[in-house]
Amino acid sequence: xxxxxxxxxxxxPEPSGPRPKRLTxxxxxxxxxxxxAAAFFLLPMYVMxxxxxxxxxxxxxxxxxxxxxAWTIEPWLQAWNSACTGLNCGGIKVGxxxxxxxxxxxxxxxxxxxxxxxxxxxxxxARGSNLLFAxxxxxxxxxxxxFIYPLVRIYSxxxxxGTMAGIVVTHTIFGLPLMTLLFRNYxxxxxxxxxxxxRVDGGGFWAIFFRLMLPMSxxxxxxxxxxxxxxxxxxxxxxxxxxxxxxLPMTVQLNNIVNSTQGEKLYNVNMAATILTxxxxxxxxxxxxxxxxxxxxxGAVKG
Amino acid sequence: MATVSIRDLxxxxxxxxxxxTLNLEIGEGEFIVLLGPSGCGKSTLLNAVAGLLDVTAGQxxxxxxxxxxxxxxxxxxxxxxxxxxxxxxxxxxxxxxxxLKMARTPHEEIEKRVAKASKILQIExxxxxxxxxxxxxxxxxxxxxxxxxxxxxxxxxxxxxxNLDAKLRTELRVxxxxxxxxxxxxxxxxxxxxxxxxxxxxxxxVMNGGVIQQLASPKEIYRRPVNRFVAGFVGSPSMNFVDGxxxxxxxxxxxxxxxxxxxxxxxxxxxxxxxxxxxATLGIRPEQVDLVKTSDDATVLPIKLTMLEPMxxxxxxWGHVSGTQFSVRIDGEDHVATPATVDxxxxxxxxxxxxxxxxxxx
Numbered sequence: 108x109x110x111x112x113x114x115x116x117x118x119x120p121e122p123s124g125p126r127p128k129r130l131t132x133x134x135x136x137x138x139x140x141x142x143x144a145a146a147f148f149l150l151p152m153y154v155m156x157x158x159x160x161x162x163x164x165x166x167x168x169x170x171x172x173x174x175x176x177a178w179t180i181e182p183w184l185q186a187w188n189s190a191c192t193g194l195n196c197g198g199i200k201v202g203x204x205x206x207x208x209x210x211x212x213x214x215x216x217x218x219x220x221x222x223x224x225x226x227x228x229x230x231x232x233a234r235g236s237n238l239l240f241a242x243x244x245x246x247x248x249x250x251x252x253x254f255i256y257p258l259v260r261i262y263s264x265x266x267x268x269g270t271m272a273g274i275v276v277t278h279t280i281f282g283l284p285l286m287t288l289l290f291r292n293y294x295x296x297x298x299x300x301x302x303x304x305x306r307v308d309g310g311g312f313w314a315i316f317f318r319l320m321l322p323m324s325x326x327x328x329x330x331x332x333x334x335x336x337x338x339x340x341x342x343x344x345x346x347x348x349x350x351x352x353x354x355l356p357m358t359v360q361l362n363n364i365v366n367s368t369q370g371e372k373l374y375n376v377n378m379a380a381t382i383l384t385x386x387x388x389x390x391x392x393x394x395x396x397x398x399x400x401x402x403x404x405x406g407a408v409k410g
Numbered sequence: 411m412a413t414v415s416i417r418d419l420x421x422x423x424x425x426x427x428x429x430x431t432l433n434l435e436i437g438e439g440e441f442i443v444l445l446g447p448s449g450c451g452k453s454t455l456l457n458a459v460a461g462l463l464d465v466t467a468g469q470x471x472x473x474x475x476x477x478x479x480x481x482x483x484x485x486x487x488x489x490x491x492x493x494x495x496x497x498x499x500x501x502x503x504x505x506x507x508x509x510l511k512m513a514r515t516p517h518e519e520i521e522k523r524v525a526k527a528s529k530i531l532q533i534e535x536x537x538x539x540x541x542x543x544x545x546x547x548x549x550x551x552x553x554x555x556x557x558x559x560x561x562x563x564x565x566x567x568x569x570x571x572x573n574l575d576a577k578l579r580t581e582l583r584v585x586x587x588x589x590x591x592x593x594x595x596x597x598x599x600x601x602x603x604x605x606x607x608x609x610x611x612x613x614x615x616v617m618n619g620g621v622i623q624q625l626a627s628p629k630e631i632y633r634r635p636v637n638r639f640v641a642g643f644v645g646s647p648s649m650n651f652v653d654g655x656x657x658x659x660x661x662x663x664x665x666x667x668x669x670x671x672x673x674x675x676x677x678x679x680x681x682x683x684x685x686x687x688x689x690a691t692l693g694i695r696p697e698q699v700d701l702v703k704t705s706d707d708a709t710v711l712p713i714k715l716t717m718l719e720p721m722x723x724x725x726x727x728w729g730h731v732s733g734t735q736f737s738v739r740i741d742g743e744d745h746v747a748t749p750a751t752v753d754x755x756x757x758x759x760x761x762x763x764x765x766x767x768x769x770x771x772x
Contacts (some may be wrong), residue, residue: 322499
């Protein structure tokens with residue numbers, strides 16, 4: 108490679124084979140920018156990890172960027188097992204399991220309902236389906252806070268306020284606009300002949316959905332799972348309002364741990380608890396990079 | 411086997427009238443081809459027969475039963491689509507048996523019918539493959555098989571061969587014709603390919619603008635098109651059209667070109683009584699013209715030849731007749747010198763004459 112370019116130095120080389128890759132000025136600028144941007148966003152992460160691995164004695168010195176001199180995982184164990192919120196000292200694991208118990212049914216139900224609605228709206232095209240879809244989309248743009256008071260009243264009158272059912276229903280309802288949009292667009296992009304063929308073959312509404320459409324939906328289901336898992340896991344507002352004292356999700360519990368201090372503020376425990384809480388979405392992002400981008404692209408409205 | 415009868419059918423999409431009071435009677439076991447350019451309403455008509463589209467007015471009868479409001483599955487039809495529309499996550503066997511499962515057919519019966527259909531279509535080795543693992547021709551066979559297993563009375567084909575390459579298209583065309591002979595089912599076939607129409611059909615319905623222009627046997631459509639649209643649409647290369655006026659005088663019927671040349675129309679059978687001086691269009695197919703005189707009653711047609719286009723079995727000679735472009739088909743072995751002005755010959759009885767204003771056959 109090096110000899111080839113050297114011999115070609117005097118006379119212009121005859122173009123042949125793959126075009127040589129050159130590092131141009133704009134490329135260099137781009138990489139410099141990307142490195143700086145990455146460093147900017149990774150720095151807090153670095154501080155958190157480093158702090159969570161230091162004993163409090165080192166933290167008090169105030170060198171937040173320095174590596175720990177005495178490495179310890181004690182803060183992590185403490186955060187998981189015995190960090191206190193008020194008088195309960197069960198650690199953040201209580202919140203973790205609460206979040207899991209909220210997450211699993213909420214993700215499954217919201218995706219199922221969204222897929223069904225999207226399927227009905229895109230393929231069966233009942234009268235007024237476009238209007239219904241527009242109204243549904245409008246729901247995605249209204250601030251959640253507007254709904255809280257009416258929902259609290261509705262839930263308490265049907266007796267699910269402050270229960271697991273209440274929080275799952277809430278996540279399902281608020282996931283509906285995005286999930287419907289996602290699945291409607293996906294089904295609208297499939298060849299319509301597939302649906303016609305299934306109807307000629309005698310498939311009804313449910314048979315076509317379960318036997319034909321759902322098995323074909325794997326890509327969009329993965330996207331939906333990513334969006335819903337991160338969205339529901341990161342939720343704080345609905346958790347604190349609707350989940351009830353027994354089912355507070357991890358985000359709410361993290362807030363309680365960080366904000367309720369007796370005596371010294373245990374920065375290392377707080378950092379560890381925060382990383383633990385952020386771990387699930389973080390893992391989802393890392394594992395699903397390609398799909399996640401596809402999910403963003405799938406948000407565009409199609410005919 | 412069933413008759414299909416379409417009575418005063420109208421279909422609107424919003425304010426656009428796609429089909430205008432359409433009537434069509436299809437006999438038992440008949441192979442009907444709906445032929446027309448894109449947007450002529452042929453696929454719309456097929457979808458309406460299948461029950462995939464609500465009609466605005468009129469009725470559809472299949473097998474002596476009014477099915478206008480019936481679901482597609484209750485109409486006794488099977489449909490084959492241009493894009494194959496195979497269920498991608500099911501094996502070929504799953505694709506074939508889906509309709510039967512929906513109809514709650516007993517398991518053994520499904521096995522039997524799938525075996526029979528796959529034998530007819532020679533897709534037995536493919537039964538456990540997924541559609542993605544099949545070639546275009548194999549996919550279309552499976553799509554036909556899906557209609558076949560359900561033992562339907564009427565097969566609907568929506569441009570089934572348009573996605574295939576030329577060689578496969580010819581193969582499957584023959585296959586479909588064979589299938590029609592074997593099954594004797596009524597078949598309605600939509601295409602914009604006139605070769606498919608001419609080779610497959612018992613009768614062709616040439617459609618344009620939501621109206622059936624002509625419903626007749628392929629031969630009749632080709633030989634005696636009822637109007638200029640049909641004449642121009644069917645046939646490749648297209649029919650030659652030369653404008654002029656009719657001249658009825660002592661010498662009989664004549665056609666006067668714009669440069670004053672008078673062509674004798676002796677032997678042409680007029681549909682009505684032609685008027686003297688009427689503006690008209692003379693239509694002659696490229697193969698109906700000879701550059702050598704073959705019979706005594708042939709009319710002389712002076713033609714300015716400009717270019718020769720060899721196409722293998724035959725060649726096309728391009729030229730002008732009284733300023734209008736004109737083509738003549740000659741044997742591939744023959745050679746003519748171009749440019750040259752020669753006398754060509756045609757037989758008026760084979761040609762077509764259309765009213766210039768309405769386009770209707772005279």
